[in-house]
Amino acid sequence: MRYKFLFISILIMIGNTLFAQNWVNVKDTESFSKWQDFVLEIKETYAPDGRDVYLSVYDNDSQEGEYIIETSSTDILTYIQDQKKASGLPFTVKLLPDDNLKGHVKGLINLSVANLRTRPSHSAEMATQTLLGTPVDVLKKLGGYYLIRTPEGYLAYVDHYGVELKTENELNDWSTSERAIFIADYGHAYKEADVESSRVSDLVLGNILMVVEKNGAYWRLKYPDGREGFVKSSQLTDYNDWKAMIKPEADGVLEVAKRMVGVPYLWGGTSIKGVDCSGFTKTSYFMNGLIIPRDASQQYRQGEELDVMTNGDLDVKKAIDNLKKGDLIFFSASKETNPRQPITHVAIYMDNGEFIHAAGIVRINSFDPAADNYDSQSLTIVGARRYLGNENFIASHALEDKQGY
Structure with missing residues (x-):
């Protein structure tokens, strides 16, 4: 291990x-x-x-x-x-942004889940993913790819199918329009208000589309590129109602996290189709109104530091006493060999020593050696951070304050 x-x-x-x-x-x-x-x-x-x-x-x-x-x-x-x-x-x-973009320096993700790369190439490593309807900054064009900046400030390349370019005014029109958010785990948009009709695309938890018409069992929705499709109303909720309802609270974060139990690990993944460790924590927080940093090492740099260690090792009793639901626990695989202890993994604390994380699959483990679901990876824990209840952190990371949301 x-x-x-x-x-x-x-x-x-x-x-x-x-x-x-x-x-x-x-x-x-x-x-x-x-x-x-x-x-x-x-x-x-x-x-x-x-x-x-x-x-x-x-x-x-x-x-x-x-x-x-x-x-x-x-x-x-x-x-x-x-x-x-x-x-x-x-x-x-x-x-940047490049003048050659001619004012189209904003964009909206146009796929249910868009893969973002470290270089402008399909063969490049996947850096992260973004969801349909996500507003992004567009910085430059390289061949068939765009360098974009996600709402959490992450830079990566997306192919031109994955993003629809917008001007500032066009993005504002989108963000002030009536929109819907997809709240089921998986689903589809159809050409007609009938599941037997042709599909427009797949949809996943957190996708955002513009509302054209609400009509009983189906809503007619518009994509950033103008395509339209019919989606079951039971899988949707009004976006503004959803924003008003969600709160950055532990129970909500853990509810989303537990919905992903069994989802496979995917390097760079941030959707319910597949997640890496920090994509899992990011998604759990996003669906509760917070846009947190993308990678585990970046997540470790923010929030309130918590006292869970004694002489460089996890103190189980201290951790159980000091951790609260929704706190983030950080690990370093090279803890014993590298004095810098680079952060390589992150999990969400649940209660009684248990945490939920993406490692192979999304699963629940414990850092208590006496527990049946103890995970020896707990030996590599190096610290913990708290975002929830931190007014300054919440104020600066609230989804509702990000342009385009």
Whole structure:
């Protein structure tokens, strides 16, 4: 078991480096070498995590010996401009979103579950997923892919079938229209108000569509790209009513989490079709009105730190006393070999030492060695965080305050 999770941690570290791969792309590396430390310092200071800040450096083809720094960070733009005034640096900053998008810098996910990649290629690793109706920022186009930023600030590439580009005004029209959210686990939209008719697409928990007409047993709904389909009304609820009803509370988070018991583990997965560990926690919180960070390591950096450890190891009694339902428990597969203890797994605490997590499948285990469902992976626990009940955290992560929702 321990070797299995060490292997997973290695994969995680490899995956994270893919975001930084080829971020410097210049032809004359010898001439560029004198600027290498400068751009590395920029990356370490302003863009240490390629999952949430885009940074690319390449030749300026119109001016020999000069370079373009392409980035999503206004901090990098300001820094380079200030430095350039002082010392005449050979860098020009191109701030995303790209002007070539011609104002279509917003988007709506157009598939029930869209796969987002670490690079603009179907063969690239899946970084995460987003659900139908999710509003995103569109930063640039590369071939048949778009670099997008999800509501939690995660950067990845989606193919053009997965996102419908919008202007700011068009996104506002969508977000102020009457919408419906799909509340069943799985289902379909049909060409006609009849399950025997042709299918428009599949649907999953959390999908959001525009309402065209409500008519008894079926609602006619519109996709971001204009397609229309009929969906059983029993599988839907009015989106605004749903938003008003949901609360960031532990019982609700655990109710969604338990609905996914038995769902298979899927690297990068964030839907009821398949989830990874942090996609599972993200989805459980999202369906209760909170948009939390995407990856386990990012989730670990936020919230209230909880006292569950003694001398570097989990203290079972202390943990049971101090944890509350809905708290997040974090693990490090390389805990015994790496002093940095990179976070490689996350679970949601239930009660009495039990937690629910995506590991192979979504399942319920205990960190109490005396329990029948004890999981030895508990030996790798390194900490816990609380989001619920934290007013500052909830205020800054509430779904209702995100543009497009």
